[in-house]
Amino acid sequence: MADEGYFQPREETLPVDELRQLQAQRLREVISYVYANSPVQKRRFDETGIAPGDIKGLEDIAKLPFMDKDDFRKYYPLGLACVESQRIIEMHMSSGSTGIPVVMPYTPADIKQWGECTARCYSMAGAVAGDVAQITPSFGLFNGGFGFYHGARELGLFIIPTGAGNTARQIRLAQDFKTRILTGVVSYATRIIELLEEEGSSLPSLEIGIFGAETFSESMKKKIAAAFNIDKVFDIYGMTETGGVGTLGMDCPAHDGIHLWEDHYIVEILALNENKPVAEGEMGELVLTSLTREALPVIRFRTGDLTRIISRDKCGCGRTHVRIAPITGRVDDMLIVKGVNFFPRQVEHALMEIPGVKPHYQIIIEDNDGIKDVRINVEADESVTGYMVEKHLKEALGFSPKGDVFKPGELPRQAGKAQRVFYKNNNEA
Ligand code: DLL
Secondary structure, three states, X not given: OOOOOOOOXXXXXXXXXXXXXXXXXXXXXXXXXXXXXXHHHHHHHHHHOOOHXXXXXXXXXXXXXXXXXXXHHHOOOOOOOOOOHHHOXXXXXXXXXXXXXXXXXXXXXXXXXXXXXXXXXXXXOOOOOOOEEEXXXXXXXXXXXXXXXXXXXXXXXXXXXXXXXXXXXXXXXXXXXXXXXXXXXXXXHHHHHHHHHHHOOOOOOOOEEEEEOOOOOHHHHHHHHHHHOOOEEEEEEEEHHHOEEEEEEEEOOOOOOEEXXXXXXXXXXXXXXXXXXXXXXXXXXXXXXXXXXXXXXXXOEEEEEEEOEEEOOOOOOOOOOOEEOOOOXXXXXXXXXXXXXXXXXXXXXXXXXXXXXXXXXXXXXXXXXXXXXXXXXXXXXXXXXXXXXXXXXXXXXXXXXXXXXXXXXXXXXXXXXXXXXXXXXXXXX
């Protein structure tokens, strides 16, 4: 595979044994650092009977306690931080469903780390300095807009910071300024496509799409690539708790899994609701440790995201960083209907395979006298019938959801991340 551009060639292609040594050294350092600078973390280690000196090699990570989103909420706003607030220059936040937000503070060094990780992603997608990059997630507490921005600054791209919304203007700017790289949330890409189709126009200069933040099935990727008439669509991964979009990584042009930047993060995959690792290659919960963050490094953070290791071998692109499967969903996303387990991503993948189906859909879990049924609402051309949807989903999923077809534009749209799964209780009077 041709070199699609390393941003940091040495770090991205470090021989695996050197990468492991670097991780072990950084693990020792970050544990001593956190122990010395975060009273909350120190107390957590003390309670587990662990001292920094117990962490000698990578295998010792198993001795450390886990963190999860609840810890962020419990110590809101800055209780987990390792630095005084005077050293913080930026923060981002995600709200989730419980109300108390998850806050991530940044020092100048953290912004640099974020920018470099995200610049690796841009470069890996084929971006070079001077390219026009349009950034469509919001510039605000959500990390998406600023993450794509900091990365683009590192690489020296011509940034069009449109932020979210005003899709007609997005299209106009992309045409007028010849946007080569479009970045955003997956479902927003589909909104742009919808308007382009309505207008009968296109984005002739577009070559690279970098999308994430949501379930991203293979067939959705293909649909987006076909609609934009581009062949480079990438799945970028990141989260508030690791420092935002791009901190974790992206798929390379070989599209054989998402590379995670292992010089910055330690990757573990744990069996669901258990504290032990899965066998190599099995599906489990991704657990991450930040090695290089200053304001708030997470230690064994239970992400709630499900994935599996695809390979730890050197990739065709030359990078040596582990590859994981695209995120299947969140631990709590798994749906069980009539004894069949499935994830929304599988429904999306099956739906998008049907010719004429549009990338807007809802999965409705109905409760009828205690029995769960699934209804799929999907937008499609007139050529698609409910029966066709039902038949295809039965073949793909092994059970028969009801399929209702809507005209393009009929299903509600959300700003930001799309809500796909809805619950309906049909027993209510
Ligand atoms: O969604 C970061 C981001 C912004 C990624 C823009 C890509 C593009 P949070 O709001 O903190 O941060 O949400 C993080 O979103 O734990 C996953 O469940 C999900 N997620 C993020 N990227 C992907 C992806 C941003 N590529 C949570 N595929 C994560 C599937 C993703 N899920």
